[in-house]
Amino acid sequence: MNNExxxxxxxxxxxxxISSSTLRYYDKIGLIKANMLSxxxxxRYYTYKDIAKIRIIQNLKDLxxxxxxxxxxxxxxxxxxQLFIMKKRRDEIYNEIQILQNTFHSIDNRINNIENEMEIxxxxxxxxxxxxxxxxxxxxxxxxxxxxxxxxxNEFTLYFNELIEIARKNNIIPSGNFTLIxxxxxxxxxxxxxxxxxxxxxxxxxxxxxxxFNVPSLVSYLPEGLYLSAVTKGMxxxxxxxxxxxxxxxxLKNNNYSPIGPMMDVLLSDIASFHPDSIIDNIISExxxxxxxxxxxxxxxxx
Numbered sequence: 001m002n003n004e005x006x007x008x009x010x011x012x013x014x015x016x017x018i019s020s021s022t023l024r025y026y027d028k029i030g031l032i033k034a035n036m037l038s039x040x041x042x043x044r045y046y047t048y049k050d051i052a053k054i055r056i057i058q059n060l061k062d063l064x065x066x067x068x069x070x071x072x073x074x075x076x077x078x079x080x081x082q083l084f085i086m087k088k089r090r091d092e093i094y095n096e097i098q099i100l101q102n103t104f105h106s107i108d109n110r111i112n113n114i115e116n117e118m119e120i121x122x123x124x125x126x127x128x129x130x131x132x133x134x135x136x137x138x139x140x141x142x143x144x145x146x147x148x149x150x151x152x153x154n155e156f157t158l159y160f161n162e163l164i165e166i167a168r169k170n171n172i173i174p175s176g177n178f179t180l181i182x183x184x185x186x187x188x189x190x191x192x193x194x195x196x197x198x199x200x201x202x203x204x205x206x207x208x209x210x211x212x213f214n215v216p217s218l219v220s221y222l223p224e225g226l227y228l229s230a231v232t233k234g235m236x237x238x239x240x241x242x243x244x245x246x247x248x249x250x251x252l253k254n255n256n257y258s259p260i261g262p263m264m265d266v267l268l269s270d271i272a273s274f275h276p277d278s279i280i281d282n283i284i285s286e287x288x289x290x291x292x293x294x295x296x297x298x299x300x301x302x303x
Contacts, residue, residue: 006045009034016054023054031057031071065087084273100173102210106173113177114270117284120231131230131251136288139222140213141179142166142208151201159205160274167207168213176208179222180265187252187259187289191245214289228257228289231268235283244287253293261290 013020026032027044032053034044053074060070065085073085134202144163160178167174183202209219228248234240252258266286267274273283 004047006035006047007051008043008045012046012051012054015051016058016168018054018058026054026057029071031067031074064093065089093139098202102171102173105210109176110270113268117268117270117273119203120268120284123166129230129232129247131228131248134227134229136222136224136227138224139179140211141176141206141220141222142170142172142213142218143181143220144205145183145202145204147200147202149200152204156205163205166218170213170218172207172209172213174207174271178260178267178271179206179208180204180267181206182263182265185263187245187249187263191242191249193242223261223290225260225290226292228252228259228287228291230287232287233282233284248287248289256293257291258293258294259289264288272276 007015009020009023012018012023023032023034027034030283032046032050034050036044050058056074057067060073061067065073069085073082076082109188123160142163144159144166146155146159164170164174181204183204184199185196206220213219228251230244230248232244264287266288268284269282
């Protein structure tokens, strides 16, 4: 032996706070090769250089570099390469942070939505149709629009699935309220059950997106303005829908307002509640209709 100090695997394990099995694995893959001092002694030993290399490996692992990347950094003694790999890892971490922030905001929004839903359920507001007016800001969303002679739970499930898949492909995590726009319902017309039954259904399913999301081919907007608002519980069957239709028309007439856009449902229930077994009776939604005074509508009519 020369005058260099040698350390057993057990000693290095204690010095560097690393398991012996990990050291053996590093030896196996060639990351840290221990020294066999003689053929008569099969024990392997480490030097201060190996200890320094182990600390470098541990430091790079703390930065979430893979062992393959660490091996390249150690073997490639080039500052330019180190700068490149560090910048690459920094950019990856930044993207991970953005994803985590989006996930945090999404969960936070859903917590607020569930708390609001619980408050509505406890107050029994949804059991009786009560109309109010509200100023709604401009809303940004992605959406799909579909037409069919009949649209039921099966079709809605497929449409929601299609929109959610678009959101996933674009790293959009659903957090806001899904909104259904009924382009085929015109509250300016008198309710006609047969006519409505035979009308081609024209539904737009919308999902709010963050203001930073900007893919022009996917993004649409709902205009800001004055909206009629009414909270309801359960999906509206024929009889319930007719009552809602008449009630809204009567309220608009008595208060000198007219619809200036399609009827829509903002689904206040959390997406976890969109199970077919419970959605019919328990889903909470807010009917919204953009409105203007009749004088406003007349003055802005196209002749």
